[in-house]
Each structure stands twice: as C-alpha cells, then as structure tokens.
Amino acid sequence: MRVGRARGAGEVAGRTPPRRSVSPMSAPKQRERLVVIGGDAAGMSAASQARRMRTPDELEIVAFERGGFTSFSACGIPYWVGGTVDGLEDLVARSPEEHRARGIDVRMRTEVTALDLTGHRVRSHDLDSGTVTWTGYDRLVIATGARPIRPPLPGIDAPGVHGVQTLDDGQALLDTLRKTTGRRAVVVGAGYIGLEMAEAMLHRGYEVTVVNSAVAPMSTLDPDMGRLVHDAMTAMGIRVVNDAEVTKILTGEDGRARAVATDDAEYPADIVVLGIGVRPETTLARAAGLPIGDHGGLLTDLSMRVRGYEDIWAGGDCVEVLDLVAGRERHIALGTHANKHGQIIGANVGGGYATFPGVVGTAVSKICDLEIARTGLREKDARASGRQYVTATVESTSRAGYYPDAGRMTVKMLAERRTGRLLGVQIIGREGAAKRVDVAAVALATGLSVEQMVNLDLGYAPPFSPVWDPVLVAARKAARAVQAG
C-alpha cells in the first residue's frame, strides 16, 4: 500500500515532511499532516479530538469541506424549515473560524476530487477560484457523509422539488416557501426525514400529503406499529398514502413541480419535499479502490481504520457499522454515530486508543406530539437472521395513570425463543415515550434476557412513570411468552 511516494505539487510540496513509519503509540518528533475530507460531524470531531491530543507542532491538520458550513446539525434542518428553530446559525456547532482558532486549517468550498493512495495525497478543487491543488497526507480521514437518494424520475430536478440534506438545501427550501402562494405540500417518503418534514410543513401552514412506498409509515418499525403512526398522522390532518410508488413529478407550464404522480393517482403539490433517505457518499473511496460493503459504505475495523489501510480512517455517514444484534454491517446515517466515530478516529490518529463497538439500531423521532422509537431487530430482521422469537405488545403510560398529562404509549418487544434474549423494542406514544427506548438499547448491548429486564431498577415516581415502567411491563409480558414456548 505504501510503495513509493509522490508528493503533490503546489502549496504543500514544500512543507510535507519525508515519509516515515506511522506509529500511533509513539509520537514522532517530525511534524505530520492529517488530512480530513469532510467538515461535518465525523470529520471535524476527528480533527478536534486529534488537535486536543497533538500540538500543531506535532500534527498539522487540514480539513476540506466542499460546502459553506462546518460542524452543522443536519438533523436540525427539519426544525429550522418548520420554524421551530430560528436560524441557520443555531445549527452550526462550530464555524470554520472557530476551528481555525483551534489550529485546524479548514479549507471551505473546496472539494476533494481524487485520492492518490500510492502518492499519499488528495486532489482538491477550490469551488470559487477553480484552483486545483494536491495535498500530501501522513494520515487521512474520510468523512464524506451521505447523499440523499434522488430517484431518476421525470421532473425530479424541477423547481419546487427539494431535498433537505444540507444547510444549503434547507435555505433553498425556505426560499421557495417564501415565494410559494399555494398551500399544498407533498412529502415523498415516510421515514424519519419524511415525518419530520411533514411536521415542518404542517407548522408552516401547509396541507400535507405523505406518499410512502411501504405498507405503513416508518418502515424501520414493524407494520403493526407503523399503522399506529399512520393513524396518528391521519388524526393530525395529514393525508398518508401507503403502498404508492412515485413515478414522476408533474410540472406546469412554468416548469415548476405541480403534482406528484404514482401509478394510481396524482397528488397536486405547490411544493415537493424528498425525504427518501440517504446513501453513503463514497465516490472518492470507490475510485481509489477502498473496501466498500454491501450497503455502499466504507468498511472499517473497530478503531475506524479503513480495512487493510494503516493510515486511513473513515467515519460518519459514509461508513457501514456493525449491528451487534443482527451480527452484520448496516448503513445508518445518524449524527450521534458520526460524532462518536470522529472522537474515536481523533483519539487513534492522535496516538491514543479507542474503538467503536457497533450499534444496536436505536433511533428516536417525533411527528408533532407523537414520539417514535426503535432499537434492535424488527420481526423481519429476526426472521432474516434465522432467529425464532416471541413478541409482546403492551399499552401503558408515561406517568402514573392518575398523574396529569400521562401520555399513552404502545411498547412492542421481541425476544428470542427459549433464550429469552431481548431482540428489539419499538415504542410509539406521547411525551415521555421515545427515550424509554434507551433502556432497551443498553439491554441489547449487554445481552439481557427479557426475564432479566423485568426487575431492572428503573426510576419510579408518579410524575415520571407508572409503578411498573412501560418497558418493564412489556418485558414481563415477553418473559411470559418465552416461558410459554
């Protein structure tokens, strides 16, 4: 992998130190350079953590970001679009200037367009000046994130059709909202982003239709739980169309989107929001021959090193992660994982040691006052993994039943047959429902059985829980199902 070394031209050639062995446990005296591709959660967490561990004299850090922002919360975009969060600046955790003040050389609006692994260098393209530069690296972090799925449908690029992946996307959508007089919004997709955008459009006063290809919203849930989401959305005044494949975006004479068409019907739209999900952005990595998994993400070891490469790390939305319950890799685009990856990469790059053990598939979301949470396996995941399982579904409340604002919730639990090991939990309910999934997340990570869960010492007081926490009620019912066979 490290045969020879051709340093790039331009700015960096002069300051690149000669090649030497990279040993994370002993800090070399000569200055090394870390190059980070991608200036969001994973990349800048890695850079920041490496900076905490190594002085600028020891480690130069150069970070390339093709967009106009660093360290922003993509997860916050729906709340900004919906008006729950005031401004774009609220979503930026740390600006390029703040990073620079901490000794990280951030190059904004500069896209990395090629990796030269043999030459240990990356080619970047300054999007404003057009300048192309090669920059050498001793260590490389790939944090190129994900790109929204944008099916090649007729009309998909028409004005009035918006994704919500970047802050620029969010700003463009808000600009369109300001100009749009009609009040009909069609959201394509009924996953987390679809639901959050449906809420945002409701908040903005739109009539909202959600067009969904699955049998029920939130296909990360079992369909029986998804149907509860469907019913709640309908009660909020949202039209939910399931089992519907979008075939094209119809445009008007002005070229703007005017409707979303499926095989069966047309849904008039003054604005169309795509919330179909994302795929790992690994164009560069593929071109360079780095290992890519079944779900399109980079493959790393537990220290977040790209498999087979001593000096390249990758994290965030562009990698696959080990699902500890399913026992296989998955792609999960989630800011919390990206931040953890970044910290782990930074620690390892900086000469420390840290690993990311994997995930159990926890996710929480909400649409208006309905909270949605899941972790672990759905029924179809359990079947796919060859496991036999029992299920238990219970109704309970977030507080003691007699306490004001006790919110109803439904908890569904899957446990392995015979062993009783917890396999998954799904929760749908009102305030106080979603974060209860964390108990199941820890139980999954530690391999608890539902029988063991029954007596977990969870916090109880009337404002916080019934005397049996809903998760424990579900565990009790699941344990009985395990006992019964």
Place this chain on the structure above:
Amino acid sequence: MRVGRARGAGEVAGRTPPRRSVSPMSAPKQRERLVVIGGDAAGMSAASQARRMRTPDELEIVAFERGGFTSFSACGIPYWVGGTVDGLEDLVARSPEEHRARGIDVRMRTEVTALDLTGHRVRSHDLDSGTVTWTGYDRLVIATGARPIRPPLPGIDAPGVHGVQTLDDGQALLDTLRKTTGRRAVVVGAGYIGLEMAEAMLHRGYEVTVVNSAVAPMSTLDPDMGRLVHDAMTAMGIRVVNDAEVTKILTGEDGRARAVATDDAEYPADIVVLGIGVRPETTLARAAGLPIGDHGGLLTDLSMRVRGYEDIWAGGDCVEVLDLVAGRERHIALGTHANKHGQIIGANVGGGYATFPGVVGTAVSKICDLEIARTGLREKDARASGRQYVTATVESTSRAGYYPDAGRMTVKMLAERRTGRLLGVQIIGREGAAKRVDVAAVALATGLSVEQMVNLDLGYAPPFSPVWDPVLVAARKAARAVQAG
C-alpha cells in the same frame, strides 16, 4: 418450624384442610390457604398473582388490611395534597370490592396482632367490631409496609402536625388545610417526601420553609449535587434551612402547632408537615422471632422467602433488599419494588418460580420543575465500601442546544478507579433529566465500565437529546478520569 399444628378458633377452624407438605412445583389437590398481611402494593400484588396461578378451589386467599384502602399509591399522596391529582379515588389502583370479585377474601380494617408460627395461624382484630379471630394459613405473606419516622419531640402530636404515609394521613392534612387561614408551612425533612410536600404546599399557596438536618437537601445525593437542589429551591421561593435539628414543635394556647424550633431558631408554622422518611414496620415479625436485618427490615432470600422459613414470604417496605452495587442489604421504601416483590411472591406461592435479584438504588423525584435522580453509590458509599473512585460532573441539556425548551442538567458520575466500572450517577435538571438515570441503572445492573458506556447506542434526535446524550458526556469525562489514574 412446622412442629405440630394448632388451628385457630372461630370462623376458620372448620375450613382449614389437614396439614400437608408444601411443594411449590406440584399443585396439591387439597385446598390450601394463603394469608396475606397488608393490603397495599406488595401484599395485593402477591395475592393477585397467586390468584392468577391458582383457582379458588386450589388456593383460598385471605388478606388483612388494617386501614380503609387496598392497593393505593402512597407515592401519589403529595400530588393529591398539592392538588395536582384530583381525588383520593385516583390513587386507589384496585378497591377491596375489585379484589373480592377476583376471588380474594379481603378483610378491611382488620389488624393482624400476632403471628403463631408454630400453630401456623395469625390473630386478627376487627377494628370496628372488636372481634378477635385466629386464622390458619398454609402459606403466609408479610407485607406490613413501613411507618413514618416520628421523632419523640415535644409537640409532635399536636394538631396541625401531619405525616403523609397513608391516604388517611393525606385526608387529615387536606382537612387541616381547609381549616387553616395562616399561610406558613414548615416541612421537616428534605428527602423525597419533604421536597414533594414542599411543592404541594407551594401549590396550595403557602410560604414554605424546609428544615433539614443534613448539609444540603436530598442526602441521597452527594452534597455538591444537593447544593444545586438547595439553590433551585431557594429560587422557587422556598426557605431552606440546612444543618438544623428540630428540637420541638411549639404549640399555641389552643394546643395547635405554631412553630418549629431548632437549637438556633424558631420557624413560625400554621401547619407542620413531617417528611422525615420511614422505617420498616416489623413489629409482628420481630415478636414472632423472624430474622430482621441491620436496617430493621425482614430478611428474605431472592425468592422473597423469609430466610429459614419455607412457607413465609415477605416483600415491600417491610423488607431489606440486596443492593447489587454496595453488595449489602438496604432498606428502600418504594412502590415499584413493592409491586415487583408482590409479583415474585405470588408467582412462587402459586407454584411458579421467580426471583428478585436486588436493586441498584435508583430513585427519581421532582420539586416543581426541577428533576432529581440518583442511582448507585454516592461518594460516601463508595468510600464506605472500600472502593477508590473517580468522579466526573458535566453540564448538558435534555434536547439539542438549539431546540426550544432544551433543559439544563448536571450529571455527576462515579466510576471505580482502574477498572472504570460505573458506581453511581446523580442527575439534577429540568424536564427530561430524571429518567435518563435509567440508562445508568441498567449499566450498573450489568456491570458496565464508563468506557463501555461512552458508545452506548442511545436514542438521538434534536427534540430528545444533544448529539451526545448527557449521560454519555459524563461517561466520556469519567472514562478520561479513569485513564488519567
């Protein structure tokens, strides 16, 4: 233990079956009798669970309750007194009539006054008719609960001084509130009940003084965390007097309480509320020679059988429980434990098998909008157990910082030195703070290290958590402290 057998007189003599071996795994054909002493959470859960497992033809169930209510939520009394919960009936989960309809022979206002273990019978006293009866049992459940600590101070029994242990206490306090024109309330004690009652009195429009013998409120927390509670209470307009031992209740010419006196000062009071905590009610058990622990509670094995007795179980506030972190017994009066004990006892009495593994010391509470949670060991507990430890305290928020109503919280974490094993967590903050302690409760039960906790896959979305959950931020800081030595 089972030498001979003298059946009691009266009603029961005729229906008692001859003595036989009690084998929980094989259902005997002859009808047995289960006697339950105490009609609240533990007792009636045990009775109900046993009834689900055994028909009335197999098992007769007689439950004695000296008060006027069954299966009520003592934990809800402060919210009823404060007006948050409407009526007494809200706090009763199941009435005597409902229990009777399920085949449980509940004897209300009937106090058990003696246990005859040799004769396998209990003596009861009908508080209305005065009738004394002996009732034979094949299996016995002791669920006599706890009694409030009522120090033998001058004036403690004066009118205007109220405890809040039973529904009758709550009713008496409400009656006094209705008659009281003054608006000064003094709450003695600053533990959970003290704080909940301070909130209740604030809700009722009283000026509240809390007199507390410890250095800060909530002595189940470390003093540094208790001081945060102190400051928040002060900001709510509560006068908090720490380090103050109450020496007497001063009474007026009418005999009513008029002030609470300490060594240093007098605190005028139109009403005095005692919230000093409770002790196990084990008078009967002690008199019968049953094993009592260092904290005054009955000692049981993990199946909740009284140690050394085949046919006697005990649960709820009258027993001690194993603290899995401290490795020793404690007394914790908490409805959630009582309910679990009851279910376990009922399963075992009914011929099944269940155990209560112990607790980790989780408790949550709130005063107005301040949430308080703790689990595991405090610093002084860690020292007492001979452990060396590190601490980490962090500030974070319940939601993404940019999301509306993100509530500040402080999380303190203790981890064992060198091993990094989690030892305890304390959380103080606004909405969304308290139930986060559940993650730590599971981590304690499963023996996780803080390093292992850092990458737990907890639910993240901006309305529910910062990208790093506050518990994980604390774990990360604690892990660094462990690494540092």
